[in-house]
Amino acid sequence: MAHDNPNPRPSSDSAILDSKVPSGPMSERWSKHKFDLKLVNPANRRKFEVLVVGTGLAGASAAASLAEMGYKVKAFCIHDSPRRAHSIAAQGGINAAKNYKNDGDSVHRLFYDTVKGGDYRSRESNVHRLAEVSVQIIDQCVAQGVPFAREYGGLLDNRSFGGAQVSRTFYARGQTGQQLLLGAYSALNRMIQAGRVEMYTRREMLDLVVVDGVTRGIITRNLTTGEVERFAGHAVLLCTGGYGNVFYLSTNAKNSNVTAAWRAHKRGAFFANPCYTQIHPTCIPRSGEYQSKLTLMSESLRNDGRVWVPRKKGDERKPSDIPESERYYYLEERYPSFGNLVPRDVASRNAKSVCDDGQGVGPSREAVYLDFAGAISRDGQPAVAARYGNLFEMYERITGDNPYQTPMRIYPAVHYTMGGLWVDYNLESTVPGLFVLGEANFSDHGANRLGASALMQGLADGYFVVPATIASHLAGRKLGEVTTAHPAFAAAEADSRQRLDALLAVNGSRTVDSFHRELGKVMWNKCGMARNEAGLQSALAEIAGLRQAFWQDVKVIGDPNTINQDLEKAGRLADFMEFAELKVRDALERDESCGGHFREEHQTEDGEAKRDDEHFAHVAAWEYRGEGQAEVRHKEALTFEEVKLTTRSYK
Amino acid sequence: MIQDANHGAMRVTLDIWRQSGAGAPGKFETHTVDANEHMSFLELLDVLNERLVTEGKDPVAFDHDCREGICGSCALTLDGKPHGPRARTTVCQLHMREFTDGAHIRVEPFRATAFPVVKDLAIDRSAFDRIQRAGGFVSVNTGAAPDANATLIRKEAADEAFDAAACIGCGACVAACPNAAAMLFTGAKVSQYALLPQGQPERRERVIAMVEQMDREGFGNCTNHYECEAACPKSISVTNIARLNREYMRAMLLEAPRSSSVEE
Numbered sequence: 001m002a003h004d005n006p007n008p009r010p011s012s013d014s015a016i017l018d019s020k021v022p023s024g025p026m027s028e029r030w031s032k033h034k035f036d037l038k039l040v041n042p043a044n045r046r047k048f049e050v051l052v053v054g055t056g057l058a059g060a061s062a063a064a065s066l067a068e069m070g071y072k073v074k075a076f077c078i079h080d081s082p083r084r085a086h087s088i089a090a091q092g093g094i095n096a097a098k099n100y101k102n103d104g105d106s107v108h109r110l111f112y113d114t115v116k117g118g119d120y121r122s123r124e125s126n127v128h129r130l131a132e133v134s135v136q137i138i139d140q141c142v143a144q145g146v147p148f149a150r151e152y153g154g155l156l157d158n159r160s161f162g163g164a165q166v167s168r169t170f171y172a173r174g175q176t177g178q179q180l181l182l183g184a185y186s187a188l189n190r191m192i193q194a195g196r197v198e199m200y201t202r203r204e205m206l207d208l209v210v211v212d213g214v215t216r217g218i219i220t221r222n223l224t225t226g227e228v229e230r231f232a233g234h235a236v237l238l239c240t241g242g243y244g245n246v247f248y249l250s251t252n253a254k255n256s257n258v259t260a261a262w263r264a265h266k267r268g269a270f271f272a273n274p275c276y277t278q279i280h281p282t283c284i285p286r287s288g289e290y291q292s293k294l295t296l297m298s299e300s301l302r303n304d305g306r307v308w309v310p311r312k313k314g315d316e317r318k319p320s321d322i323p324e325s326e327r328y329y330y331l332e333e334r335y336p337s338f339g340n341l342v343p344r345d346v347a348s349r350n351a352k353s354v355c356d357d358g359q360g361v362g363p364s365r366e367a368v369y370l371d372f373a374g375a376i377s378r379d380g381q382p383a384v385a386a387r388y389g390n391l392f393e394m395y396e397r398i399t400g401d402n403p404y405q406t407p408m409r410i411y412p413a414v415h416y417t418m419g420g421l422w423v424d425y426n427l428e429s430t431v432p433g434l435f436v437l438g439e440a441n442f443s444d445h446g447a448n449r450l451g452a453s454a455l456m457q458g459l460a461d462g463y464f465v466v467p468a469t470i471a472s473h474l475a476g477r478k479l480g481e482v483t484t485a486h487p488a489f490a491a492a493e494a495d496s497r498q499r500l501d502a503l504l505a506v507n508g509s510r511t512v513d514s515f516h517r518e519l520g521k522v523m524w525n526k527c528g529m530a531r532n533e534a535g536l537q538s539a540l541a542e543i544a545g546l547r548q549a550f551w552q553d554v555k556v557i558g559d560p561n562t563i564n565q566d567l568e569k570a571g572r573l574a575d576f577m578e579f580a581e582l583k584v585r586d587a588l589e590r591d592e593s594c595g596g597h598f599r600e601e602h603q604t605e606d607g608e609a610k611r612d613d614e615h616f617a618h619v620a621a622w623e624y625r626g627e628g629q630a631e632v633r634h635k636e637a638l639t640f641e642e643v644k645l646t647t648r649s650y651k
Numbered sequence: 652m653i654q655d656a657n658h659g660a661m662r663v664t665l666d667i668w669r670q671s672g673a674g675a676p677g678k679f680e681t682h683t684v685d686a687n688e689h690m691s692f693l694e695l696l697d698v699l700n701e702r703l704v705t706e707g708k709d710p711v712a713f714d715h716d717c718r719e720g721i722c723g724s725c726a727l728t729l730d731g732k733p734h735g736p737r738a739r740t741t742v743c744q745l746h747m748r749e750f751t752d753g754a755h756i757r758v759e760p761f762r763a764t765a766f767p768v769v770k771d772l773a774i775d776r777s778a779f780d781r782i783q784r785a786g787g788f789v790s791v792n793t794g795a796a797p798d799a800n801a802t803l804i805r806k807e808a809a810d811e812a813f814d815a816a817a818c819i820g821c822g823a824c825v826a827a828c829p830n831a832a833a834m835l836f837t838g839a840k841v842s843q844y845a846l847l848p849q850g851q852p853e854r855r856e857r858v859i860a861m862v863e864q865m866d867r868e869g870f871g872n873c874t875n876h877y878e879c880e881a882a883c884p885k886s887i888s889v890t891n892i893a894r895l896n897r898e899y900m901r902a903m904l905l906e907a908p909r910s911s912s913v914e915e
Contacts, residue, residue, distance in 0.1 A: 065793040080714060080773075081780050083820055084722040100800060136794070143796035145789045145849040147813040154803030172813060178721055179816060186788035193784040201777065224769060253716040287689040292697055293718045363658075394720065397737070397744050400689075463793045511701045557704050562672070563770045565712055566704060 017270070017621055017636040020424040021125040026642050027107070030129040033425065034468050038475035045070035048474050051218055051233040052076065053205045053260055055188065056085035057181055057455060058438025059239030061462030064187035067196035069467060074231060075188065076203045076220060078255055083185045086241060086253040087458060090177025091298035091391070093161055093169035094141075094455040096134040101158050105166040107131045108642075113164060114453060115643040117343055118418070118446020119595035119611060121273070123619070124642055125425060126443045133464040134456050138170055140463055144183040148172050160341070161300060161451040169452045174298050174390045180455055184462070203229070204568065205260040206496040208236065208267045208434065209488050215433030216482040219492045221500075223568065226561040228496055230484035235433045235473055237466060238264060239458075242417035242439040244277065246576045246583065247528070248520025250414035251283060251296040257572035258579050261421055261440050269429040270621035270634065272442035273419035274579070275587035278449050278596045279529050280415030281347035284398055284408075285367040289517075294413040295398060297370070297391055299451050302340045302347070304375035304384065305408070307331050309368050313358035319369055319407050330354055334606075338650040345448045345596045345609070346650055348412035352529050353607065355411075362409045369407035376404065412529060416454060418445040418596065419586075422621040422636070426469035427461060430621075433473050437461035442619065447595025500560050503570045508553030512569045515550045519543070519573070519580060527584050532600040536588040540581065547577045582622055582631060589633060592616045613645050659688035661752035665699070667711055668759045673767045673775070679757070688748040692735065693718060693725065695747060713772035718743040720884060723819035726761040726774055726826070733761055733823035733882045741821065741884040761826035765833070765869045776822050778868040779836060785864035786857035787840045789849050808846050815842040817885045827882035830871030835879040837865050838895030839887050845898055855902040862899050 022033040040048065048071050052063040055077040063075040077085065097110040111131040115122055142148065142156070148170050149157040161169040172179035191197040202223040209217035209230070217232040243258040244250040265271045282297045310317070311328045330350055332339045342350075351368050354360065361367050376384050381404060385392070392403045399409070420442040427435045427443070438458035445453060526539035556570045593602040593609035594616070602610040619636040662685050670677030684699045693715050700710035714724040720741040727742045729735035735745045750756065760768055765778045816839070824835035841858050844850025850857070873892050880889045 061793070068792045079716065079722075079724065080769075080776055081820065083780070083783075084716055084724050086717060086722070089717045089719055089721050098799070136796070138799045139796035140791075140793060142799040142802075143789065143791040143849060145812075145844055145847050147809050147816050147843065147847065148799075149813075150804055150806045150809040152806050154805055155800050172816075175721065175817060178819075179813070182816065186783070187791075187793070189780070189784040190788040190790060199780075201780075253722060254718060255716050288687055290687060290690045290694045290698055292691070292694050295719045393739070394744070397720075397740055398691075398746065400746070400748055467793065509705065511704045513697065513701055555704055555707075557707065558709055563712055563773065566700075566710055 013634045013636065016430070017422065017634055018424060019123060019636060020426055021123065022425065026124065026128050029125050030132055037468060038471050040471045040475045042070055046072055048072065048235070049074065049233040050235050050237060050470070051231055052237045052239060053218065054085065054239035054241065054440070055082035055185070056087035056239060056241060056438060057184055057458030058440070058462040059085070059237065060181065060184035060188045061459050062237055062239060062437055062466050063197050064184060064191050065463050065467045066470070067191035073191070073197045074200065074233065075197055076200045076205060078202065078204050078223065080201055082188060082199060082201065083182060085181060086256050087181045087455070088178045089253065090455055091174045091296065092300045093159065093171035093176045093452040094137065094180060094459070095161070095168050095450070095452040096138045096170060096456065097131050097168060098135055098138060100156060101167040103166045105168045107135070109166065110134060110168065112643055114444070114450060115446065116648060117448060117450040119448050119609065119648060120446065120613065120617065120640060120643070120645050121594050121619070121638065122444055122446030123638060124640060128642070129465065130444050130457055130460050133460045136464060137456060137459045141180055141183050144186060146172065146179050146183040148179070159300065159303065164450065171300070174300070174388065177455060180459065184459070205240070206263060207492040208264045208431070209492045210267050210431060211482050211486055211488045213432065214477065214479070215431050216486070217484065217489060219489070219496050221496070224563050226559070226564065228493055230489045230493060232482055232484045232489070234479050235435060235470060237435045237437055238421065238440050239437045239462065240440045242420065243274070243576070243579060244414045244417050246519070246580050247414040247523045248516045249286065249291060249294050249524070251280060251294050254293060257575070259572050259575045262575040262579050264421060264429065264431065264434060266624050268431040268624070269434055269436070270422040270623050271419070271582060272422035272619050272621045273447070273586065274583040274622070275527070275590055275597050276418035276447050276595065277414055278344060278416040278418060279348040279412045281344055281351055281412050282370060282410045283413035283415070284395065285362060285364055285411040295394070296413070296415060297395060297408065297410060299344065301370060301388060301391060304387065305340065305370040305372050306374055307340050307347070307368055307370055309354045309359040309361060311359070319361070319371070328354070328359065335650045342650045343448060343450065345598070348529055349598060349607070351412050367409035367411045370410045371407035372403060373407070416449055418442065418447060418449055422619065426472050427466055428469070428473060432477065435466055435470060437466060447597055499571065499574070500567065503554070503556050503567060503574065504560060506551060506554050506556065508555050510553050510555060512554060512556065512566060512573055515546065515554060516573050516576070519546055519577060522546070523580060523583070527587050530598045530600050531587050533588065536584050539584045543577065543580050543584065550574070550577060585631070586620055586622065590616060590620060611647070617645070661686045661688055661747060661750070663695070663747070663750060663753070664755045666755070666757045667772070669711070669771055670768050672770055677768065686747045688746065690747050691718065691743060692727070692729070692745045692747065693743050711772060712770040714774070715743055720744045721819060723821040726776070726822055727772055728759045728761055728826055730757050733826040734884055738881070739884055739886050741819070761822050763822070763825045763831040763870070765831065766822060766825065776820070778870070779820050779822065779833070781868060782833065782837055782861055782864045783840065786853070786860035789844065790853060802848050804848060812843045812846040815839040815846070815887065815891055818887050819885055821884065823882040823884060824879035824887070825870065827878040828871065829876055829878065830874060832873045832879070833865050833868070833870035834873040834892045834895055835883065835887055835889065837861050838891035841898055842891045842894045845894060854898070855905055858895070858898040858902045862895070
């Protein structure tokens with residue numbers, strides 16, 4: 001459609017942001033939609049080439065599934081192997097509404113919990129679909145040979161996970177992400193071996209190529225040779241993860257970046273809710289300026305660990321010398337029904353508040369205790385070791401402390417980003433033919449993601465959603481032949497080269513990392529766990545100044561025509577700096593508190609987030625309008641038919 | 652806010668392998684770096700690289716990503732030991748408290764014919780991917796799976812399969828082996844599937860294909876040094892090599908091409 005008639009601009013937000021949510025009863029929408037979708041005849045599928053960028057859970061599962069169906073697939077990753085995507089680091093588990101524990105779980109309950117956990121800022125229909133396909137994901141992974149934890153009877157084991165009152169989380173010790181990713185990687189390998197996926201490793205996407213308003217390819221940089229390359233296709237799937245590294249320090253892998261999403265944004269894909277960031281409550285505190293990343297301790301630890309700080313401010317005693325009566329188990333006291341298992345945003349903000357009150361522990365005073373003494377005396381050290389052994393070992397390796405003997409010290413850290421490129425029910429962005437999957441899109445987690453839901457969403461999108469919905473584009477639009485000889489490819493390639501040259505040409509005096517650390521501090525202090533108008537305004541000014549300084553004084557060494565990790569980092573940081581400004585603006589415009597977005601101006605007397613459903617029950621989707629122009633904020637109204645809008649209470 | 656600046660301060664000297672690209676001659680370059688006992692070894696390299704960049708010198712290339720011991724990207728040999736001196740620890744989680752102040756450390760990439768150097772400390776481990784592609788999967792299309800609890804699996808078997816599946820594909824086993832064998836890596840994947848019911852239908856073809864690919868890539872063969880297990884950051888046991896040999900023998904002895912309906 002758009003191909004034949006280059007985008008006359010619709011006038012209202014509801015026309016621009018058509019969510020394409022099906023009508024009818026919630027529980028039948030996905031089935032109905034799948035039936036209503038056009039199909040691509042099996043014999044025609046090989047005529048369509050799909051470019052999949054990123055090989056984490058979403059990308060690897062999508063690439064494998066599409067290839068199995070008969071589409072021609074090219075997959076791209078920045079690592080030396082598709083197995084290294086950051087999905088691999090997820091520890092805790094994956095939710096599924098199997099109700100194997102007979103504790104009252106259901107698709108509806110998982111749907112309900114996810115909408116509520118997201119603080120009513122997600123799209124109900126998408127979330128319901130997610131809960132529905134969660135069941136198939138577990139089946140698929142088990143069939144692939146994913147070694148989930150099992151009970152003695154041979155059945156799959158489950159545990160309950162932060163914020164859930166049922167046991168619906170499947171896990172593989174503390175390495176669930178690794179095992180699920182290796183499952184998807186094995187499926188991808190099978191298709192590579194069969195000649196149905198061409199795999200391109202050490203490639204970074206630098207731009208999206210749009211021809212007559214429709215996505216037709218990408219520009220990549222070969223990170224080994226430096227070559228800038230063109231790839232044409234009929235659809236592009238961005239599965240490139242989140243933007244957490246805008247904070248410099250986060251639990252994300254060092255190479256995780258926003259570049260592909262940001263480049264797509266500048267080519268017309270709206271960016272939704274960039275202010276939403278999840279701060280994970282249980283990470284190892286930082287130890288010094290040289291700190292390069294933060295390490296998560298799975299929140300499954302909160303099932304058995306008790307969080308506390310000394311009641312006395314500035315208490316210098318060793319934790320073992322502080323008697324029970326002088327310990328403040330603040331989560332248990334403040335939230336008697338959920339206790340240590342309150343959702344992540346609540347746990348994080350409470351950790352910050354006790355530290356702000358001077359009760360923090362450890363050398364930095366920015367930490368709280370997570371104590372396993374009770375669990376060890378109740379269940380014995382072997383039982384605790386069986387559950388968390390690898391996590392305890394990791395903690396000891398990093399800090400030098402033994403958590404069997406002394407409480408862990410933890411502090412919140414940036415962990416996941418709920419915002420992302422705006423997509424409709426088909427996971428298609430505002431640029432036709434560009435689909436966005438997994439953490440890179442915005443759709444399912446609202447303003448806060450529940451534990452064990454990221455793996456579920458990445459695999460839902462890749463294994464089950466996009467393989468069905470991509471036909472809406474491939475069969476629904478007339479896609480003429482476009483090759484990499486098209487002028488749009490030449491223009492996009494020239495842009496990419498020019499950007500690389502510009503970075504090398506600055507030849508200033510400061511390192512890329514020094515700028516990134518500075519950006520991170522601005523973001524953490526002013527757009528982190530708690531935000532306010534004055535802070536956000538000053539962040540805008542600081543980011544602008546930093547961007548200017550970066551382009552005047554950054555020093556990037558070396559040759560663009562070879563492996564150049566400094567240049568890679570510089571390109572990613574340049575995009576983070578542009579993105580940071582949008583993120584802060586979004587936080588400023590969202591004049592309410594919801595989930596992971598806590599505006600200090602909007603809180604209850606107890607310090608809980610206070611939503612403003614009248615004015616902000618919508619998705620904010622930002623449109624790029626050109627260099628130096630202000631981005632335009634569009635709204636997709638969120639309607640709640642099944643889940644009643646209430647104030648979240650975990651008391 | 653953070654500990655005072657001198658707490659845990661130390662200084663180390665590094666002899667670092669520098670090589671501009673595959674096939675180019677390489678050499679060691681010596682640098683002295685101020686460290687802190689709490690920093691990781693890769694953070695030490697970050698400090699060095701920032702200094703090199705400000706001095707206008709080419710920073711040291713090395714692969715790294717998650718920095719929490721699970722992605723398998725980092726591939727450094729320190730003083731001859733893949734991933735350095737601490738057992739069951741990748742170099743990204745190796746902290747400087749494992750070294751003494753004034754230490755002199757030799758830093759090299761994982762060395763093996765099948766892992767050519769890309770630049771400095773970054774190597775090409777695509778041989779591992781090709782071994783996996785040869786058979787490291789279960790042929791099940793998306794959407795075709797039965798209910799996850801339809802097949803019972805003994806907990807012990809599931810746990811043992813998990814232990815094998817914990818491999819992060821870093822290549823330390825190859826770097827540690829005097830024969831540069833990839834049998835721990837290959838054996839771990841073969842074992843995972845051999846131990847699970849899902850792996851049974853393709854059990855024979857899988858092990859033959861993976862072993863043949865391993866040989867084609869130029870890896871050596873196991874002669875029972877067990878250096879691989881000692882170097883493995885995930886404690887993958889050499890019993891997986893024994894199982895690989897058993898599986899391979901069994902597969903070669905069985906006259907059972909794909910037409911056979913009975914495997915055992």
